[in-house]
Amino acid sequence: xxxxxxxxxxxxxxxxxxxxxxxxxxxxxxxxxxxxxxxxxxxxxxxxxxxxxxxxxxxxxxxxxxxxxxxxxxxxxxxxxxxxxxxxxxxxxxxxxxxxxxxxxxxxxxxxxxxxxxxxxxxxxxxxxxxxxxxxxxxxxxxxxxxxxxxxxxxxxxxxxxxxxxxxxxxxxxxxxxxxxxxxxxxxxxxxxxxxxxxxxxxxxxxxxxxxxxxxxxxxxxxxxxxxxxxxxxxxxxxxxxxxxxxxxxxxxxxxx
Amino acid sequence: xxxxxxxxxxxxxxxxxxxxxxxxxxxxxxxxxxxxxxxxxxxxxxxxxxxxxxxxxxxxxxxxxxxxxxxxxxxxxxxxxxxxxxxxxxxxxxxxxxxxxxxxxxxxxxxxxxxxxxxxxxxxxxxxxxxxxxxxxxxxxxxxxxxxxxxxxxxxxxxxxxxxxxxxxxxxxxxxxxxxxxxxxxxxxxxxxxxxxxxxxxxxxxxxxxxxxxxxxxxxxxxxxxxxxxxxxxxxxxxxxxxxxxxxxxxxxxxxxxxxxxxxxxxxxxxxxxxxxxxxxxxxxxxxxxxxxxxxxxxxxxxxxxxxxxxx
Numbered sequence: 001x002x003x004x005x006x007x008x009x010x011x012x013x014x015x016x017x018x019x020x021x022x023x024x025x026x027x028x029x030x031x032x033x034x035x036x037x038x039x040x041x042x043x044x045x046x047x048x049x050x051x052x053x054x055x056x057x058x059x060x061x062x063x064x065x066x067x068x069x070x071x072x073x074x075x076x077x078x079x080x081x082x083x084x085x086x087x088x089x090x091x092x093x094x095x096x097x098x099x100x101x102x103x104x105x106x107x108x109x110x111x112x113x114x115x116x117x118x119x120x121x122x123x124x125x126x127x128x129x130x131x132x133x134x135x136x137x138x139x140x141x142x143x144x145x146x147x148x149x150x151x152x153x154x155x156x157x158x159x160x161x162x163x164x165x166x167x168x169x170x171x172x173x174x175x176x177x178x179x180x181x182x183x184x185x186x187x188x189x190x191x192x193x194x195x196x197x198x199x200x201x202x203x204x205x206x207x208x209x210x211x212x213x214x215x216x217x218x219x220x221x222x223x224x225x226x227x228x229x230x231x232x233x234x235x236x237x238x239x240x241x242x243x244x245x246x247x248x249x250x251x252x253x254x255x256x257x
Numbered sequence: 258x259x260x261x262x263x264x265x266x267x268x269x270x271x272x273x274x275x276x277x278x279x280x281x282x283x284x285x286x287x288x289x290x291x292x293x294x295x296x297x298x299x300x301x302x303x304x305x306x307x308x309x310x311x312x313x314x315x316x317x318x319x320x321x322x323x324x325x326x327x328x329x330x331x332x333x334x335x336x337x338x339x340x341x342x343x344x345x346x347x348x349x350x351x352x353x354x355x356x357x358x359x360x361x362x363x364x365x366x367x368x369x370x371x372x373x374x375x376x377x378x379x380x381x382x383x384x385x386x387x388x389x390x391x392x393x394x395x396x397x398x399x400x401x402x403x404x405x406x407x408x409x410x411x412x413x414x415x416x417x418x419x420x421x422x423x424x425x426x427x428x429x430x431x432x433x434x435x436x437x438x439x440x441x442x443x444x445x446x447x448x449x450x451x452x453x454x455x456x457x458x459x460x461x462x463x464x465x466x467x468x469x470x471x472x473x474x475x476x477x478x479x480x481x482x483x484x485x486x487x488x489x490x491x492x493x494x495x496x497x498x499x500x501x502x503x504x505x506x507x508x509x510x511x512x513x514x515x516x517x518x519x520x521x522x523x524x525x526x527x528x529x530x531x532x533x534x535x536x537x538x539x540x541x542x543x544x545x546x547x548x549x550x551x552x553x554x555x556x557x558x559x560x561x562x563x564x565x566x567x568x569x
Contacts, residue, residue, distance in 0.1 A: 003437035004371060007408040010364030011335040020361035028349050097344025104309050104339035105362050106405070108331060257311075 011106030021107060021115025026122040029085055038080045038187065039127055044134055046197060047073040051138050063227055067142070070135035071222035072197035074152075075159065077127040079196060079215060082120050082160040084187045087167035090116075091179035094171065099256045120160055128156070143229035151231040155221035158239035162214045165246025172254030190215040199223065211235075214242045260323055262287045262409050262440040263308055267317030270303050270464070277303040279464035280317070285457070287408075290431055290441040292455035294448070294553065300464035301444035302342060305411050308442070309339050322408060335363065338407035340398050342414050352381035352389065352397045356404060363405035372400045375430065377423070391418045399427065409440040416450060428454055448553040452476070460557060467560045475556050484520040484532055485547045491515040496539065503535045504528060516544075 011017070029035055047069060054065035093099050102112055132140075142148070171179050190196055193206065194215030200207035210216040217238035224232035263285035270278040278300040285291045293301050306312050307319050310326035310333065319326060324333040346355045353373060360366035373379045376396040381389055389397070395418060402410050415431075416424045431454050434441050445451055451458050452472045460468040460475070468475060492515060500518065501510040508522035520532060529548070536543050 003433065004367060004375075005403060005406065005434050005437040005439050007336075007437075007439055008365040008406040009336040009408055010405075012362050012364050017362050020358060024347075024350075024354075024358045028347055031349055092348065096346070096348060097341055098347055100311070101339070101341060101345030101401070103311065104334060104337070105359060106335040107362050 014108075014111055017107045018111045018115045018118065021112060022118030022122065025089070025116055025119035029081070029089065029119060029123050030126075032089075035085045035088075038084055038184075039077065039123065040130055042191075043073045043077045043080065043127070043131055046076065046191070047131065047134055048138065050197065064139070064141070066135060066138045066140045067227060068199070068223065069197060070131070070138075070140040070142070071152075071226040072219045073131055073135070074128055075155070075196050075215070075219040075222045076191060077131055078124055078156055078159045078218060079163055079190065080187060081123050081127065082163035083167040084183045085123075086116065086120060086164055087171045087183040088180050090168060090171035091174065091176040091183075094255070094257065095176035097257075103256060117160070117164060120164060124156065124160065142226040145229045147231065148225045148229040151225035151229070152222060154231065154236055155218060155225060155239075158236050158243065159214070159218035159221070162218070162239045162242040162246060165243050165250055166214070168254065169246050169250040172250060172256075195219055212238060214239060217242075259287050261285060262289075262322060263291075263442060264320045265304065265308070265317070266319070268304065268307060268314055268319060269316035270300070270307065270312065271315060277464055278307075281461065281464060281466055282317075283459045283466055283469065285409075285440060285442055287440050288435070288438050289456040290435050290443070290454050292451035292458045293442065293444045293461060294446065294451045294458050294557075295444075295461040296446055299461045301446075301461065302413055303464075304461070305413055305442070305444055309337070309411055310334070335405065336408045338402035338405060338410035340402035340410065340412040340415060342417075343394075345398055345401065346386045346394070348385065348387035350386050351383050352378050352386065352393065355386065355397060356400055359401045360404045365406055366404050367406060369400075369404065372404055375426075376400050377426065392420060392423050395419055396423065396427075399430075403434075407439065409442065410434070412441065412443045414445060415443055416445070416447065424450075448557070452553055458553070460553075460560065462557075462560070468556065472553070476553060483548070484529060485513075485545075486518045486520065486532060486536075486543055487545045487547075488516055488518075488536075489542050489544050492518065492541070493539075496541070499539065500532070500535050504531055 050069045051066045167183065170182060174182060190213065193203065193210065194213050195203055195207060195210035196215040196219040199220065200211035200216050203210050211220065217235040221232040221235040221239070224230050261284045265281055265283050268278050268281045269276070281300065281304060293304065295301050303312065307314055308321050308326060310330045313327055321333055322336055326333055353369065356369045356372065356378070360369050376399065378393070378397060378400060381393055386394070399412065399415060402412060416427050419427065431441055455472060457469065457471055458475055459466055492512065497510045497512045497518065501508065504510065504520065508520060508528065511519045511521065513519050520528065522528070529546070532546065
C-alpha cells in the first residue's frame with residue numbers, strides 16, 4: 001500500500017532543473033518593478049535623450065548620433081541586467097535563505113549558476129528587442145551582416161559573463177543593503193563615465209582608463225559590430241580577462257549564507 | 258532491521274567563543290519520528306544543519322542514509338527534505354509558484370495541489386511571499402520539505418509560531434508521514450510536541466546528549482515510576498506484603514495510609530494488570546489506580562536542575 005508521502009525520492013534530470021530555475025528567476029526579474037526601471041526604462045530614456053539632445057545641440061560625429069548611441073545603449077542594458085539586477089537579486093537570495101534552501105535541493109550549485117545565466121540571457125533578449133525597436137524608430141541604421149551579428153552575440157555573451165561574475169562577487173561578499181546601494185552606484189558611475197554609451201575617445205584623458213573597464217570594452221564591442229561590422233577582438237579579450245578575474249575572486253569569497 | 262537513517266558520532270562544533278555541539282552522539286532509526294528536544298541554544302539547529310550538509314563536522318562524523326552529507330551531497334540531497342527555521346523563498350514569489358518550483362527539481366514530486374490543500378496553502382493565492390503570515394510561511398516551508406517524497410525529512414522547529422489549529426494539522430501530517438514510512442527528525446523546545454509525536458526523543462543540553470528514549474521510557478520507565486492505589490475500605494494489615502509477593506522483588510510496596518498504597522518500580526502494563534488482579538483476588542475495591550507520570554519537563558528538570566523554557 002502506498003500513501004501520499006511514501007518515499008520515492010530522486011532528482012529531476014539536470015536540464016529540466018536548470019530550465020525550471022532559469023524560468024523562475026527570469027519571471028521574478030521581470031516582475032520586479034525597480035529592476036524593470038533599470039533594465040528598460042533608463043536605457044530608453046538615455047537613448048531618446050541622447051539622440052534628441054544631440055540633434056538640438058548639433059553635435060557632429062563621424063557617424064549619425066543614433067548609430068553611435070544605440071549599440072552603447074544595448075551594452076548598457078546588458079550591464080544593467082548582468083551586473084546590477086543579478087547582484088541585487090542574488091544578495092537578497094542570500095539574505096532570505098533562498099540560496100541556503102536551494103543548497104539542500106537536488107539542484108547542484110553549477111546548475112543554479114547556469115540557471116541564473118539562462119535567466120539573464122532571456123531578460124537581455126527582451127531588453128535588446130525593445131531597445132532595438134526604439135533605436136530603429138529613431139533612425140538607427142546598423143551595419144548588418146553575418147560578421148556583425150556574430151560580433152554582437154560574442155559581445156553580449158562575454159559582457160554578460162564579465163558583469164555577472166563581478167555582480168556575484170559583490171553579492172556574495174556584501175550585505176544585501178550594501179549590495180543594493182553599491183550595485184546601483186556602480187551602474188550610475190559606469191553609465192556616466194564608463195565609456196559604455198559613448199566611445200572612450202569622448203572622455204578625454206579618462207578614456208585611456210575607461211577602455212579597459214568592462215563597460216568600455218562591451219560598449220566598444222557593440223559599436224564595432226554595428227558601426228563597422230567587425231569583431232572587436234581587443235575588447236572581447238578585455239571582457240574575457242574580467243570574467244576570469246571575477247570568477248576566481250567570486251569562488252574564493254562567495255558566502256552562501 | 259535496515260541501517261539507521263542518521264548516525265551522529267562524537268560531533269563537536271564550535272563557533273568563535275562558544276561550543277555549540279560538544280561530543281554529541283545519537284542515532285535515528287528509519288521510519289521513526291525522532292525529536293531532538295532541548296532549550297534554545299542547546300545545539301539542535303547546528304546538529305541538524307550538519308546532517309543537511311550545510312556545516313562540516315569539526316570533530317566526529319555524521320552519516321545520513323549511510324552517506325556523508327558533504328562528500329556525497331549530490332547522492333544524498335535528492336533523498337532528504339529540509340525545512341529551515343526561517344526564509345527559503347523569494348520575497349516576490351507566490352506560495353503555489355514556489356512549491357511548484359521545488360517540485361520541478363524532483364523526479365517524482367507529490368502533486369503540489371494535494372499538499373496545498375493539506376496544508377491550507379490554497380488560501381495564499383497570489384499573495385507575494387513577503388506578505389504571507391508567519392504561519393503561512395511556516396506551512397509553505399514544510400510543504401517544500403515534503404514535496405520531493407524524501408526518505409528522511411529534517412524539520413527545524415516546525416510549529417514555532419503556529420496557531421493551535423495549524424499545529425494540530427502539522428501533527429496529523431507527521432503521523433501520516435510515519436505511517437507512510439518517512440523518517441522524520443524534528444527539533445523542538447515544546448515538550449508536549451515531542452511527547453505526542455515522537456517515537457524516540459533525544460534530549461540535548463549544552464551540545465550534549467543527556468537522555469534518550471521513547472516518551473514512555475523517559476517519563477515513566479526510568480528511575481522512579483509509581484502506581485498509586487486508593488481503595489474505598491481500609492486495607493487489611495497483610496495487604497502490602499501480599500501485594501509485594503504478587504508483584505515480585507523488583508517492586509516496592511509502601512502503605513501510605515489506611516486507604517492508599519504506593520507501588521514503586523517499573524510500573525508497566527503488566528505491573529498494572531497484576532495490581533488489578535491482586536485487587537480482585539483479595540476482594541479489594543479500588544477507588545482509583547493512578548500511574549505516576551513524570552512528564553518530560555520533570556525529566557529535564559531532574560537531569561539539568563532547571564526547566565526547559567527558562568533555560569535559554
